[in-house]
Amino acid sequence: MFENEVDYRIAKWILRNLHHMEVISDDELLKAWRKTAEHYNSPFSELDEIGVSPGEEVNADGESNED
Secondary structure, three states, X not given: OOHXXXXXXXXXXXXXXXXXXXXXXXHHHHHHHHHHHHHHOOOOHHHOOOOOOOXXXXXXXXXXXXX
């Protein structure tokens, strides 16, 4: 039942690591996250803040906490 969710989380983890190693840019990471969410159609992907730039925090009320 949760196979898509696990695959989605692993894919996001890999993408995040590629970004951390500076293999992909912020824009590429965000685009890849959106495509990954569409591809896996994970039941919990709607809880992710995919439109948020890497390193940007979001409060529970949806407001950004940019430094």
